[in-house]
Amino acid sequence: MFVLILSFAFVAALLPGVASLLGRRVFYVAALVPTGAFIWGVWAYSQIATTGPLIEQAAWVPQLGLTLGLRFDGFAFLMLSLVAGIGVLVFVYAGSYFHTEPIIGRFAATLLLFAGSMLGLVLSDNLLALFMFWELTSITSYLLISIEDNKAAARTGALQALLMTGMGGLAMLGGFVLLGEAADTYSMAELLARPPSGSVVNVALLLVLIGAFTKSAQVPFHSWLPRAMNAPTPVSSYLHSATMVTAGVYLVARFTPAFAEYSLWRPLVITFGLTTMLLGAYRSLRQHDLKLLLAYGTISQLGLMMLLFGVGTKESIFAGCTLLLAHGIFKAALFMLVGIIDHQTHTRDLRVLGGLHAQWPVVAVTAGIVAASMAGIPPLFGFLAKEEALAALGETGFAWGALVLLGVVVGSSLTVAYSARFVWGAFGPRQVTMIRDQDYVGNEAVGEQAPKPSNMFLAPVFVLAALTVVFGVLPWLVDPMIARAYESLVGKSTDHHLALWHGFGQALALSAVAIGAGCALFWRRKRIEELQESMPRVPSAQRGYDRTVKGLLEVADAVTGFVQHGSLPIYLGVILLTMIVLPGVPLLRDSVMPDLWFADSPMQVVVGFIMVVCACAAAVARRRFAAVILVGAVGYGMAALFVMQGAPDLAITQLLIETLGVAVFVLAFRHLPADFVRPKLRGSQVARIAVAALAGLFIFGFTLFAIGARTEPSISGEYLDKAYSEGGGHNVVNVIVVDFRGFDTMGEIVVLAVAALGVAAIVRAKRSPTTAEPESSTTEVEV
Known part of the structure; x- marks a missing residue:
């Protein structure tokens, strides 16, 4: 599998x-x-x-x-x-x-x-x-x-x-x-x-x-x-x-x-399923687009399937399996028919279609068969599924079972009505109507001029139509599949079987009532349409969705306008304050300070003092070049500390980075004024100094707390033990970089390479400017 x-x-x-x-x-x-x-x-x-x-x-x-x-x-x-x-x-x-x-x-x-x-x-x-x-x-x-x-x-x-x-x-x-x-x-x-x-x-x-x-x-x-x-x-x-x-x-x-016996399951599934069946069928009667008519019909049928499985009796589960298969067959065929009509006539509007029965008689008969199956007309497979559903709902034994059964009969009547509306609108007599709305403007029926679709185009529809006829007339062909599906769900076999004729009973009578009521609704379709149009506009799920999305976008615009106003110092300040406050509070409350010592040697004190002096001098330097040199001196001091701690590889890396950084700064500063602008000391400047100082202190404190919070042994000992035996190298740092954490190193190399390619592309674009072509006056702009 x-x-x-x-x-x-x-x-x-x-x-x-x-x-x-x-x-x-x-x-x-x-x-x-x-x-x-x-x-x-x-x-x-x-x-x-x-x-x-x-x-x-x-x-x-x-x-x-x-x-x-x-x-x-x-x-x-x-x-x-x-x-x-x-x-x-x-x-x-x-x-x-x-x-x-x-x-x-x-x-x-x-x-x-x-x-x-x-x-x-x-x-x-x-x-x-x-x-x-x-x-x-x-x-x-x-x-x-x-x-x-x-x-x-x-x-x-x-x-x-x-x-x-x-x-x-x-x-x-x-x-x-x-x-x-x-x-x-x-x-x-x-x-x-x-x-x-x-x-x-x-x-x-x-x-x-x-x-x-x-x-x-x-x-x-x-x-x-x-x-x-x-x-x-x-x-x-x-x-x-x-x-x-x-x-x-x-x-x-x-x-x-x-x-099914849990308190929420059955009531919720039945309520939502029945409501969906009725609303979908009602909305289907209001559609002029064939595809939308079938879409709402699908919603209605899905509601019925949900209801049948939600009831949870053996009979309703068997009926649900039957309807699931029958619906897939006739609804796929109906959608294919809509595609053929749209493909050949370039419209799906019921108000302008007509006359297709004369042009495509075989297609019209096929459409009538699959639509009749959807409506539950005997002897088709859809009739068997609908009768199984009515029989199952008539034997639920629930106090509210009769109400559910009545709702399904009403929904089935509406199904008959919109099924007939589908066939009549597409294949019935030619209808010439002046229409003016957002979907269509015209006054010509198009069916009589439509070219006939090819046999290959129609073949899938014919196959599905044949299946709904064969399974209806010869249900024993599909009965074992339904029974096996039922057995997989319930865990027990069933002695119930599909049959075209179960005799006179409640299910057959209700099927006849639904068919008769649906035909009456279709017969009075113009009056029904007038009543629907005269009804006040009620809230719809689509308008609710549109308003929800619109509201979310408006809130997003407002929030973005408030927090993304273009000030880089404020962006950086918010980031640093968030970094300080969120982890800082629990650190101060729960962390343990490690055992500290002042220094390992007097030379460390000297180098550290020089670094502090250089950092402070860089913060108050007036010339850009002097600030760059002082910052580089801080980096070189860190390299000296690495040497004192016995890490020459790290020291070399630090020296290279600092040298490259100073060179880049110097090249960039050639295009800037030699001196910094000396702003007056205001409230905003004081706030920035305070945030910078707090960030530095936080990072220093966080490092100490992180060392004190260690409860498990360090992995550095394992690296030392396995550097030579598994990594094959005497230099532990090199083994870590290229072996133990080789994928990290590869990722960093890829990032640097991509950045270098981006810089090269920008430089090349600057050196070879191109003349932009004027925009066409017919360019479509989406607002």
Whole structure:
């Protein structure tokens, strides 16, 4: 499994280089990797029936007892089927979606990296490794959404997605750490087998839910998903329908069997899930952009999945697994259809689309099939999933179960309405309407002039549409996969099976009610739109996010204007005072002074006295050259002290540094006045003198305290013992510099070399001035 995950990164690293040779065929090469992953998953799935879950482990940080573990079970296979199976179709689809854009190689590589990250997420058994892959999906998602970085909307949407999912991920990390410490293990399998208890666990679960809610776009963290629709359609078909947005659902599904009975878990998940389902479906009815309509529909479906897993009964978990698979199939197909429509007609606006059924009859039928699956129309796979959900919620036995069931029926009715709105708006009769808003200005329907998409472009959609029909009519094909996923979550097998016909019952009746109510809503769609437009403007998560970001930027500007006002003396003074106060107070309170002695020899006293005199003279010198010489004399005195202490190498180094420093100062001072400006002694000058004196005294005192605070033996003795035996040198200092601390020395050399190159570049630029070209009058400036 480790090799499988690493293969995604390895191939992704090669794709940008070969993209210039292969063009858009690079997507077909990239598709081979998820194809291999899917084939391996099918093979591994056949093995776990007899051997149990496949487990691989590798030492990560042995000193901390951390092991990187991967675990493949039935639920992991369900998620792998979505990640790898739909991934193959998305790569094939992207081969027709793009042409010769320069971003092809970068896009294919990033999309493959995302697929590998998502695969690592669903296979991870270690909580910290899961968090690592979780954040990798957020980062790669950011890169994919902003792949067309010349578009401000894409950059804004990518940043919002990264901020919201990233902050949720940090909260989740805190929850993982609390859970891991409480359970004394970071293995998810061990944690769920023996869940800890206590008030700390409730806090940890709350933090984990925040991470899951932000990733799966639950209210009020859902606003990033509609903004992410600025990404190319292959991104929406993959990340925002079947993979990344289901990561939070995946986490809740894993945790629910162990933590459903905890006080916070079930009420929070059900409340947020039901609210998300209803709000997402309602907002979907208000959208004129096909992609936004599906985005809010995705939010609604994610809410239903979250609710089903949050209920935590055996029936609801089985229904959640079914809906997870069904949603991935029909929603990926619908997003691909939107991409095809946009690609061929150059618009996604429902108010100007029309007549596509005449131009593309097969495509229209296919769109009707997958939209009907989303609406829960029999005999499609989506109907089976919706009926399983209604049946499970009708048997919860909770006091508030009827209210939840009613909410799901209302949400399902809205789902039928926006599904019909999608098909009718794109493929129904031609609509000619004068539109004037910020998105579109025009009065012409475009569907009847749209060129027919190629068969290769349509092939992935046809495959997904066929799957939703086949799995609906022949559910026994997919029933073992759902049952095995259920068994992995609950730990017990089930005698419940998918079936197209369970007989007349409550679930079937509620499905009929939802379909009938949804059709009625669609029939009265104009009246519904008028009511929606007449409703007062209510607070939205997007406006809340925008105002929060705006407020943070304003506060940042104010703070920066206050502390970064351009005075270098004040900057230096603040730094020095901070250095003095923060460590100085605990040092004075808790430190122990070492045993001190005055000097080892009279010569040290003489040299020290000369150094003090030179330092004081340098501080009051009137001529710059004299000050430089006096400062150099202080350095030479330090070199003399090194010689007296038996460290000739340090003395030579000090002499070279001081000589070089004096030479540089002298060269620089040729361009400055010979004398210092003698300012009058004012309050600010006194303050600077005081800060300088305190800094000097602090460094002197800190050195003494550091010596007195030593409680462990010095490592210098070990250096002396091993300098010759392991370092092969008689000079201890040389061995330390080039052997024991060789990487430190290499880093210092690199820093000096880079600085020298920078200085050389500046000098060269000064010697060969160039004439700047005038700016074009068409230069775009972003404010």
